[in-house]
Amino acid sequence: MTRDEPEADATPPEEEEWQLYASAGYAAAEDPWDDLVEIEDEDEEEEEWFDGDDFETNGQTLDWDFPPCPTPLGIAHMIRLGTCDHCLHRVGGRRTDEAGEAGGASLRSEALARDKELESFETPDLCPLCENLFEDVDNIVERIVQQTGELDHGSLQIGVHVPKDLIQAEDQIRTKHGATGSRPLKAAFSEAVQTGVVARMDGVEFVKERPDLMILIDCLTLRVDVDIRPVFIYGRYRKLDRGIPQTRWPCRACRGRAEGCEACEGSGLQYPDSVQDLIGEPFRLALSANFTSFHGMGREDIDVRCLGRGRPFVLEVKRPKIRRTELEELMQTVNTNGAGKIEISDLRWSNRSEVSRVKETRADKSYTIRFSVEEPPEESAIIESISNLSGVTLEQQTPKRVSHRRADRKRKRKVVSIDNVFVEGKEVQFSVRCEAGTYVKELVHSDEGRTVPSIAGVLESPCEVIWLDVEDIHAD
Numbered sequence: 001m002t003r004d005e006p007e008a009d010a011t012p013p014e015e016e017e018w019q020l021y022a023s024a025g026y027a028a029a030e031d032p033w034d035d036l037v038e039i040e041d042e043d044e045e046e047e048e049w050f051d052g053d054d055f056e057t058n059g060q061t062l063d064w065d066f067p068p069c070p071t072p073l074g075i076a077h078m079i080r081l082g083t084c085d086h087c088l089h090r091v092g093g094r095r096t097d098e099a100g101e102a103g104g105a106s107l108r109s110e111a112l113a114r115d116k117e118l119e120s121f122e123t124p125d126l127c128p129l130c131e132n133l134f135e136d137v138d139n140i141v142e143r144i145v146q147q148t149g150e151l152d153h154g155s156l157q158i159g160v161h162v163p164k165d166l167i168q169a170e171d172q173i174r175t176k177h178g179a180t181g182s183r184p185l186k187a188a189f190s191e192a193v194q195t196g197v198v199a200r201m202d203g204v205e206f207v208k209e210r211p212d213l214m215i216l217i218d219c220l221t222l223r224v225d226v227d228i229r230p231v232f233i234y235g236r237y238r239k240l241d242r243g244i245p246q247t248r249w250p251c252r253a254c255r256g257r258a259e260g261c262e263a264c265e266g267s268g269l270q271y272p273d274s275v276q277d278l279i280g281e282p283f284r285l286a287l288s289a290n291f292t293s294f295h296g297m298g299r300e301d302i303d304v305r306c307l308g309r310g311r312p313f314v315l316e317v318k319r320p321k322i323r324r325t326e327l328e329e330l331m332q333t334v335n336t337n338g339a340g341k342i343e344i345s346d347l348r349w350s351n352r353s354e355v356s357r358v359k360e361t362r363a364d365k366s367y368t369i370r371f372s373v374e375e376p377p378e379e380s381a382i383i384e385s386i387s388n389l390s391g392v393t394l395e396q397q398t399p400k401r402v403s404h405r406r407a408d409r410k411r412k413r414k415v416v417s418i419d420n421v422f423v424e425g426k427e428v429q430f431s432v433r434c435e436a437g438t439y440v441k442e443l444v445h446s447d448e449g450r451t452v453p454s455i456a457g458v459l460e461s462p463c464e465v466i467w468l469d470v471e472d473i474h475a476d
Ligand SMILES: [Zn+2]
Pocket: 083, 084, 085, 086, 087, 088, 127, 128, 129, 130, 131, 132, 133, 134
């Protein structure tokens, strides 16, 4: 067989090559002779690389700078560098019947057939492009299969950590000697792992975002970590009882430590129930998850009920081993367990971006409020004064009761409408719709004049809220 010649003369003329080095990072040197010195250094280094290589054809020593793959000289050069079959295939730039390692092996045997001397060349132990990383693919696939086998999932994403110096070394060799468009190490390795996993597991899909499982591979230690992504469920809740906080509230005495204390009877909780747990616990158990996060569209105070259509929320279930379930059934479970306390409806699967949507939505809210007046005026005067507050804009200084966790500032909030005012002795009840973020208790008692106008102000008598219900959150 005759030796194949390069398909095109891709070797740069010697002069050009010199210029290339001259401009390679030494342009800023002050002394114009500096670069000459550097050029000689570079040259010597490159020659050292091929020290002992007596590769010759027709009695003529070839230039060390071979044309890149897919030329036969390029491929031969890759083999001489010690490239493994996997890498030979990915940087060789030639079509082969088989992909991956087998494809590389056929490129190698073709090259050996062309050039008998290649055989006598002693191959380095480590492939300079991957440091034999591809030999570990099966091992890593096995770890992935073991670690994900028990988990419920449809989509996987792979993240690979490759040491930086290997990435740089590989990039240098590949861009210089590899075929144009060769796949970089990280992408090729990740693809090899994916192919291996698909062959071993049914119904697996690899995605580029929002996976069910994130598989993180450390190529240095060959450690595989599986990050189970959370699932999200949207719904609305009605809180039918007072005295239930929206989210879990750790015990004040023991700060909620796992084993609890006497004060909390070992629960670690200040209140045994919370909307979060009444909804979240059945989900956590059903999905075999670690814990939950609760994201409400705002929140009501602990002593406030939430009625009407209920408050929109997104439940985040973290590290679930099971990802699919009948929402309708779980809704029944929550509503049965929470009878008289909470009720949920409108459940559907959701995602992380809805968490921000729900949290950022600024919706009007309607309330029913009952309060007492210390010295009530005439009934007709009460009704008229309160009804006249319909449509006003309140100026509210941050209430004293929340000032320890909120910045002290003034804000304007609109009272959209007031209806159904009625008086029973010293007690008054009414319905009000107001803008998001209105402190509605303060609208009644004025918070010592921090809310203006207020009902206490217009009735010219101290008022005290007896109870408060959220009747509607005007959203979704
Ligand atoms: Zn390799």
